[in-house]
Amino acid sequence: MxxxxxxxxxxxxxxxxxxxxxxxxxxxxxxxxxxxxxxxxxxxxxxxxxxxxxxxxxxxxxxxxxxxxxxxxxxxxxxxxxxxxxxxxxxxxxxxxxxxxxxxxxxxxxxxxxxxxxxxxxxxxxxxxxxxxxxxxxxxxxxxxxxxxxxxxxxxxxxxxxxxxxxxxxxxxRAAPGPEERGEPVHDPEVDSLTPREKEVLRLLARGYTYKEIAEKLFISVKTVETHASNVLRKTQQSNRHALTRWAQSRHLD
Missing domain, CATH: 3.40.50.2300 (Response regulator)
Structure with a gap:
């Protein structure tokens, strides 16, 4: 000080x-x-x-x-x-x-x-x-x-x-294991295609937050959350939120 x-x-x-x-x-x-x-x-x-x-x-x-x-x-x-x-x-x-x-x-x-x-x-x-x-x-x-x-x-x-x-x-x-040690691919094109904000929205969606709750946590509008969620579904090629949650969990993104 x-x-x-x-x-x-x-x-x-x-x-x-x-x-x-x-x-x-x-x-x-x-x-x-x-x-x-x-x-x-x-x-x-x-x-x-x-x-x-x-x-x-x-x-x-x-x-x-x-x-x-x-x-x-x-x-x-x-x-x-x-x-x-x-x-x-x-x-x-x-x-x-x-x-x-x-x-x-x-x-x-x-x-x-x-x-x-x-x-x-x-x-x-x-x-x-x-x-x-x-x-x-x-x-x-x-x-x-x-x-x-x-x-x-x-x-x-x-x-x-x-x-x-x-x-x-x-x-x-203890040193945290990297992707190779966990048997995961070093690069995942679908994950890499997401922006930092889209990854934030994805994690919160996978944890069960509503669009309104995500908007409040990230200090953005509900409409912006919907846009990010739509982009995430498109980039990850998932059909709905439940499939997206399983997809996120399989890549340790929840």
Whole structure:
């Protein structure tokens, strides 16, 4: 956190990254009333996020996982230079104090990243933690809980929504088997044809959510959900929702 106290409380400078402007406004409003937290910037794309984080040097970045141009992992790789293989020794490193280079110039501290996503899928959690995030919370979190999570990751703690920590422990306690070890094809043309948003809709459909519930979780309209669902059915060549659910389960996409 910054060393500049406000009323005796150190202020944590936060940067918001999410492709939904309305959601960013809601988070900003929630955090505005929280002691010791200041939102110092926001971005709606990977490029804007990388530029803004480099310019502002926030203490904590609240990072959306799925965005049209690469998502949270792309931001992490650009800002932290994260190893896409996700070696356990480097994941989730907390922000450090400034270090001096050979010329004696002090570098700014590295920002700490906290994923804030609608997705609670294990693969999403593991990907961003391997990319360098310090924690992962879902968008069902309350304003007070989010503020507490921000403060904790800024202080070096790892923070996860309930049950998500188990995904990370399992992934780093033992190497997760890849597609070949599971007897699955390395590439599946039908899966590869789906966009990130279509995969989100597919997972929620496979879990039994209604179109209205999916719309609420993803902050999109019911009509948009219907369009994505129609695209998924067409690309996967499935005739109905029940067949699609079986198809998703067979590919571990539920």
């Amino acid at each position: 910054t060393d500049e106290p406000v009323g005796g409380v150190r202020v944590c400078r936060v940067f918001l990254v999410d492709d939904h402007a309305v959601f960013r406004s809601g988070v900003r409003a929630e955090l505005a009333g929280q002691t010791g937290i200041e939102v110092v910037g926001e971005a709606g794309s990977v490029a804007e996020a990388v530029a803004g984080i480099g310019r502002v040097r926030p203490d904590v970045v609240l990072l959306d996982v799925h965005m049209p141009d690469g998502g949270g992992v792309a931001v992490l790789r650009s800002v932290l230079g994260a190893d896409p293989s996700g070696a356990p020794a480097t994941y989730g490193a907390p922000a450090t104090s400034g270090t001096a280079d050979a010329s004696g110039t002090s570098e700014a501290p590295v920002s700490t990243f906290l994923a804030l996503s609608v997705s609670d899928a294990a693969e999403d959690v593991i990907a961003v933690i391997r990319g360098g995030a310090r924690g992962y919370v879902t968008k069902t979190i309350s304003g007070g809980e989010l503020a507490d999570a921000v403060r904790r990751v800024a202080d070096g703690d790892a923070v996860f929504s309930p049950r998500l920590a188990g995904f990370v422990l399992d992934a780093f306690a």
